[in-house]
Amino acid sequence: MKPLLISLVISILFLGYQTAPTRQITGTIISTADGLPVTNVMVKSLPSKTSTVTDANGKYSLKAPKTDTHLLISSIGFKTQNIKLGKQTVINVKLEGNINALQEVIVVGYAAEMKKEATSSMYMAPPALSGRIAGMSIHDRNTYHPHAQNTENYAHITENAFKKAHDNPLSTFSIDVDAAAYSNLRRFINSGNLPPKDAIRIEEMINYFDYNYEQPKGRDPVNIVTEIGTAPWNPQHRLVHIGLQAKTIPNQNLPASNLVFLIDVSGSMTDFNKLPLLVSSLRLLTDNLREKDKVAIVVYAGNSGLVLPATSGQNKQAIKDALNKLSAGGSTAGGAGIKLAYKVATENFIKGGNNRIILATDGDFNVGASSDADMQTLIEEKRKSGVFLTVLGFGMGNYKDSKMEVLANKGNGNYAYIDNINEARKVLINEFGGTLFTVAKDVKLQIEFNPKKVQAYRLIGYENRLLNNEDFNDDQKDAGEMGAGHTVTALYEIIPVGVKSNFIKKTDELKYLKGSPSSDYANEMLTVKLRYKDPEGNKSKLLQQAVLDSYQDKLSKTSDNFRFSASIAMLGMLLRQSEFVQESSFEQSIALAEGAKGSDKEGYRAEYIKLAKSAQLMAKDLRNFAKAGSEK
Numbered sequence: 001m002k003p004l005l006i007s008l009v010i011s012i013l014f015l016g017y018q019t020a021p022t023r024q025i026t027g028t029i030i031s032t033a034d035g036l037p038v039t040n041v042m043v044k045s046l047p048s049k050t051s052t053v054t055d056a057n058g059k060y061s062l063k064a065p066k067t068d069t070h071l072l073i074s075s076i077g078f079k080t081q082n083i084k085l086g087k088q089t090v091i092n093v094k095l096e097g098n099i100n101a102l103q104e105v106i107v108v109g110y111a112a113e114m115k116k117e118a119t120s121s122m123y124m125a126p127p128a129l130s131g132r133i134a135g136m137s138i139h140d141r142n143t144y145h146p147h148a149q150n151t152e153n154y155a156h157i158t159e160n161a162f163k164k165a166h167d168n169p170l171s172t173f174s175i176d177v178d179a180a181a182y183s184n185l186r187r188f189i190n191s192g193n194l195p196p197k198d199a200i201r202i203e204e205m206i207n208y209f210d211y212n213y214e215q216p217k218g219r220d221p222v223n224i225v226t227e228i229g230t231a232p233w234n235p236q237h238r239l240v241h242i243g244l245q246a247k248t249i250p251n252q253n254l255p256a257s258n259l260v261f262l263i264d265v266s267g268s269m270t271d272f273n274k275l276p277l278l279v280s281s282l283r284l285l286t287d288n289l290r291e292k293d294k295v296a297i298v299v300y301a302g303n304s305g306l307v308l309p310a311t312s313g314q315n316k317q318a319i320k321d322a323l324n325k326l327s328a329g330g331s332t333a334g335g336a337g338i339k340l341a342y343k344v345a346t347e348n349f350i351k352g353g354n355n356r357i358i359l360a361t362d363g364d365f366n367v368g369a370s371s372d373a374d375m376q377t378l379i380e381e382k383r384k385s386g387v388f389l390t391v392l393g394f395g396m397g398n399y400k401d402s403k404m405e406v407l408a409n410k411g412n413g414n415y416a417y418i419d420n421i422n423e424a425r426k427v428l429i430n431e432f433g434g435t436l437f438t439v440a441k442d443v444k445l446q447i448e449f450n451p452k453k454v455q456a457y458r459l460i461g462y463e464n465r466l467l468n469n470e471d472f473n474d475d476q477k478d479a480g481e482m483g484a485g486h487t488v489t490a491l492y493e494i495i496p497v498g499v500k501s502n503f504i505k506k507t508d509e510l511k512y513l514k515g516s517p518s519s520d521y522a523n524e525m526l527t528v529k530l531r532y533k534d535p536e537g538n539k540s541k542l543l544q545q546a547v548l549d550s551y552q553d554k555l556s557k558t559s560d561n562f563r564f565s566a567s568i569a570m571l572g573m574l575l576r577q578s579e580f581v582q583e584s585s586f587e588q589s590i591a592l593a594e595g596a597k598g599s600d601k602e603g604y605r606a607e608y609i610k611l612a613k614s615a616q617l618m619a620k621d622l623r624n625f626a627k628a629g630s631e632k
Contacts, residue, residue: 021065021066022063022064022065022066023063023064023066023089024061024062024063024089025045025061025062025063025064025071025085025089025090025091026059026060026061026089026090026091027059027060027090027091027092027093028054028057028058028059028060028092028093029041029043029054029058029059029060029073029092029093029094029095030058030092030093030094030095031078031094031095031097031610032094032095032096032097033096033097033613036058036606036607036609036610036613037054037056037057037058037059037603037606037607037610038054038058038075038078038095038610039053039054039055039056039058039190039422039607039610040053040054040075040190040420041053041054041058041060041073041074041075041078041095042072042073042074042075043060043062043071043072043073044071044072044073044074045062045064045065045068045070045071045072045085046068046069046070046071046072047068047069048064048065048067048068050062050063050064050065050068053420055422056422056426056602056603056604056607057602057603057606058603068085069084069085070082070083070084070085071083071085071091073093073095075095078095078096078097079095079096079097081093081095097617151397151398152196152396152397152398152399152400152401153399153400153401153402153403154196154198154199154401154402155198155401155402155405155464156198157197157198157200157201157463157464158463159463159576159578159579159580160458160459160460160461160462160463160466161458161503162456162457162458162493162495162501162503162504162580163456163457163458164451164455164456164504164507165449165450165451165454165455165456165457166451166510167507167510169448169449169450169451170446170447170448170449170469171446171447171449171457171459171492172444172445172446172447172466172467172468172469172471172472173444173445173459173462173465173466173467173490174443174444174445174462174465174467174478174479174480175244175443175444175445175465175479175480175482175488175490176203176204176207176462176465176480176488177207177414177434177480177481177482177483177486177488178204178207178405178408178414178415178416179204179205179207179208179416180204180393180401180404180405180415180416180417181199181200181201181204181205181417182204182205182208183208183416183417183418183419183423184199184393184401184417184419185199185200185205185575185611186419186607186611187396187417187419189611189614189615189618190419190611190614192618193618194575194615194618194619195575197575197576197577199401200572200575200576201461201463201464202460202461202568202569202572202573202576203460203461203462203465203489203490204461205568205571205572206461206489206491206565206568206569206572207487207488207489208604209564209565209568209604209605209608210487210604211243211245211487211489211561211564211565212487212561212598213225213243213244213245213487213561214245215245215247215248216245216246216247220532220541220543221246221247221439221440221482221532221534222244222245222246222247222439222440222443222482222530222532222543223244223245223247224242224243224244224528224530224543224545225242225243225244225245226240226241226242226243226528226545226547227240227241227243227552227558227559227561227562228240228241228494228525228547228550228551228552229241229551229552229553229555229557229558229562229566230551230552230553230554230555231493231494231566232555232563232566232567232570232584232588232592233570233573233581233582233583233584233588234493234582234583236495236496236499237493237494237495237496237499238493238494238496238551239491239492239493239494239562239566240457240491240492240493240494240525240526240547241489241491241561241562241565241566242445242447242489242490242491242492242528243487243488243489243561244443244482244487244488244489244530245486245487246434246439246440246482246483246484246485246486246487247439247484247485248433248484248485249433249437249439249484249485251288251432251433252290254354254433254437254484255350255352255353255354255437256290256292256293256294256350256353256354257289257292257293257294257313257350257353257354257355257356257436257437258293258294258310258345258348258349258350258353258354258355258356259293259294259295259296259354259356259357259358259436260295260296260297260298260341260344260345260356260357260358261282261295261296261297261298261323261358261360262298262299262300262337262338262341262357262358262359262360263275263278263282263297263298263299263300263326263360263361264299264300264301264337264359264360264361264362264364265299265300265301265326265327265328265329266300266301266328266329266364267301267328267329268328268362268364268395268398269328269361269362269394269395270328270329271395271396271397273394273395273396273419273420274328274362274394274395275326275327275328275394277394277418277420277421277424278360278392278394278418279323279324279326280421280424281360281392281418281421281424281428282323282358282360282428283320283323284421284424284425284428284429285358285428285429285432286313286316286319286320286323287316288428288429288432289313289316289319290313290314291312291313291314292312292313293312293313294310294311294312294313294348295308295310295311295313295319296308296309296310296311296344296345296348297319297322297323298337298340298341298344299326299337300336300337300340301328301329303336304336304337304339304340305340306340306344307322307325307326308322309344310344310347310348335378338357338359338378338379338382339378339382341357341359342357342382342385342387345357345385345387346385346387349385349386349387352536354388354436354437354438355386355387355388356387356388356389356390356413356436357387357388357389357390357411358390358392359389359390359391359392359407360392360394361391361392361393361394361404362393362394362395362398362399362400363393363399363400363401363402363403363404364398364399364400376406376407376410379406379407379410379411380410380478382411383410383411383412386536388411388412388413388438388481389407389408389411389412389413390408390413390414390415390416390435390436391404391407391408391411391413391414391415391416392416392417392418392427393415393416393417393418394417394418401417405464409464409480410478412438412441412478412481413481414435414481414483416435426602426604430602431483431485431486433483433484433485434482434483434484434485434486435483436483437483437484438481438482438483438535439482439483439484439486439535440481440482440532440533440534440535441479441481441482441532441533441534441535441537442475442477442478442479442480442481442531442532442533442540443479443480443481443482443488443530443531443532444467444471444472444477444479444480444530444531444532444540445490445528445529445530446469446472446528446529446530446531447492447526447527447528447529448526448527448529449525449526450521450524450525450526450549451497452497452522453496453497453524453525453526453549454494454495454496454497454525454526455495455496455497455498455499455501455504456494456495456501456503456504457492457493457494457495458492458493458503458580459490459491459492460490460491460492460493460569460573461490461491461569461572462490465480467479472529472531473531475533475538475539475540479531482532489561489565491565491566491569493580494525503580521546523548523549524546524547524548524549525547525548525549526546526547527544527545527546527547528544528545528546528547529542529543529544530542530543530544531543555592556595560596560597560598561596562596563592563593563595563596564592564593564596564597564598564605566592567589567590567592567593567596567612568589568593568608570584570585570588570589570592571586571589571612571615574586574589574615574619575615586612586613586615586616586619587616589612590609590612590613590616593605593608593609593612594609597609
């Protein structure tokens with residue numbers, strides 16, 4: 001009798017399940033203001049509350065019960081829409097901007113409970129606004145704390161100033177392929193806030209994007225590309241665009257990987273955009289592993305431990321099962337975790353392979369080796385083992401950007417901020433080779449300017465990557481790494497000889513440097529020199545390229561790469577309220593980018609334009625609010 005009863009129950013349950021069919025609803029969501037796709041829009045089917053968010057192209061897809069009657073579409077800065085469901089399965093939506101909502105965020109951020117901010121490098125949680133916008137310093141004001149004090153931390157940046165080429169003909173710096181500052185900026189803007197000025201690292205914003213330069217043709221793994229045009233923010237100045245392209249290697253041809261996932265499972269990682277997003281991100285990477293790759297998992301909280309010994313990429317389910325079992329709790333023994341991760345990576349070292357630790361954390365180390373100096377010393381010692389370090393940052397509120405940047409810079413690795421699953425896909429899938437496989441290490445650039453052509457120059461960004469000129473030839477001096485397919489872009493603003501400028505401070509003429517360069521070099525504006533080492537090498541190799549004094553005076557005739565990178569530099573200067581902003585404007589920055597999208601297969605440049613427009617709107621509202629307050 002019992003088996004008959006069980007069968008009957010199962011049949012009833014099955015029939016009940018069958019009576020609740022679902023349907024797939026898809027569509028694209030764009031802004032009515034500019035027709036661009038809107039990312040991270042919440043799409044919720046009611047009354048079941050089945051939900052999803054739009055991707056980088058504004059597209060969404062969700063499987064909802066056929067009994068649902070409405071779609072609720074909502075996003076910060078836009079009017080919420082409630083759409084009645086009929087028989088249609090494709091529902092495209094146009095969202096209208098909601099200025100009142102943004103103004104309300106600003107009013108709340110300024111008028112509610114106040115607390116004095118300690119330093120300009122500290123950011124307090126949304127809805128507070130930070131940054132210097134249109135001459136208004138929010139850092140000098142009191143800042144709202146909606147719940148508890150926010151302890152996000154960013155290293156202070158002092159912008160590079162103009163240097164006279166006659167006195168300082170050499171400019172030397174380490175390349176930087178990190179892109180964390182851009183995705184972090186996107187997180188601020190998408191949450192209705194402008195970022196603090198020290199979160200704006202212009203070189204990382206520029207290098208978030210792929211510029212598809214010409215591939216290297218010789219044995220060297222890096223190619224140098226240059227272009228000179230008019231500086232968009234000052235027609236009398238010139239802009240020098242220097243691009244580096246690392247050779248692309250098909251994923252199937254990449255060497256075997258020995259990876260250690262070093263995962264922060266401390267109590268600060270409980271938020272939805274921390275450990276849960278982290279696990280989802282590493283699951284994506286796991287799907288991309290090959291049989292010859294292997295992965296170990298180390299976690300740290302109050303103590304550190306080995307969760308999964310080195311496991312073949314063929315056994316993906318075992319790796320995912322170990323990830324799925326992780327939970328957050330306890331304090332943060334970051335130093336002990338890093339030591340154990342290096343030990344595991346060294347024990348499983350693959351000669352000629354890619355040996356790398358992937359540290360995933362919010363950077364909030366508070367037990368053991370916790371100061372930036374202590375962590376830097378530890379990483380500098382461990383990198384000698386030949387194990388590289390990739391740092392993935394997650395979360396907000398207690399985010400420690402300054403520590404993550406130090407770890408990646410000193411660990412022969414790179415640093416990305418993961419604000420959503422689409423960014424995880426970009427970093428770990430679309431850019432798999434560039435993120436994880438180094439083709440050139442300790443890459444340094446040195447530019448020599450011809451004082452007969454260049455009166456003064458300024459490197460835009462790279463403030464924390466500057467090197468002494470003698471460091472260029474010193475193979476003991478650490479520098480940045482380039483991964484397979486990576487591009488690096490650097491911009492110099494040039495004041496030509498004969499142009500008057502308040503940026504150039506007068507000094508006495510140097511007695512012993514009179515005379516002119518050889519006539520053989522009279523038409524050269526500058527020379528680009530690059531040094532790099534092979535991934536397992538200790539001796540650097542030199543590449544150099546002379547650049548003639550020839551430039552495109554019509555901005556519209558410059559390349560898409562030139563105009564797009566110039567747009568980002570302009571936006572970065574506006575958000576930082578740089579003293580070098582000159583004739584920059586949000587309107588011009590947006591116009592430059594709109595005319596330089598190129599093919600944009602992944603929609604990253606289109607997303608940038610949308611962010612720039614949102615930043616423009618928030619900056620305008622902030623000016624209006626400040627003006628209204630001063631009139632009362």
